[in-house]
Amino acid sequence: MEPPPIQEAELVPTPDEKNLALVMHVLALVGFGLISTLVIWLINFQISLFIYAIGCGLLSCIVIGIPMLIAVAIAALVFSIIGLVRITEGKVYRYPATLRLIS
Numbered sequence: 001m002e003p004p005p006i007q008e009a010e011l012v013p014t015p016d017e018k019n020l021a022l023v024m025h026v027l028a029l030v031g032f033g034l035i036s037t038l039v040i041w042l043i044n045f046q047i048s049l050f051i052y053a054i055g056c057g058l059l060s061c062i063v064i065g066i067p068m069l070i071a072v073a074i075a076a077l078v079f080s081i082i083g084l085v086r087i088t089e090g091k092v093y094r095y096p097a098t099l100r101l102i103s
Contacts, residue, residue: 011092018087025084028076045083045095049076052097 013021028046052072059065079095086093 013087013090013092018090021087021093022084025080025087028080029084044100045079045098046076048095048097048099051099 049072053069056065056069056072059068075097083093083095
């Protein structure tokens, strides 16, 4: 006998949360991602990207860091756009590969 499937409660953000998230995603797209994340303290994706970029910069000495840095830049752009779309739809979005630095 199998247990019944677990149904996740759908989180509905408040209008203020949606506006803050929208501002953060837009700022990330125009180049102020790290600053907006530090100011808003919403999620740590931009801080994680900064840490990943430093690691890729160190690894560029052995050439592997260059394609990894390009992959990090593409991921930042794609995930920021996905987050922007999800927030405008009123859905909660969590960036993948985010270091949980702030609880």
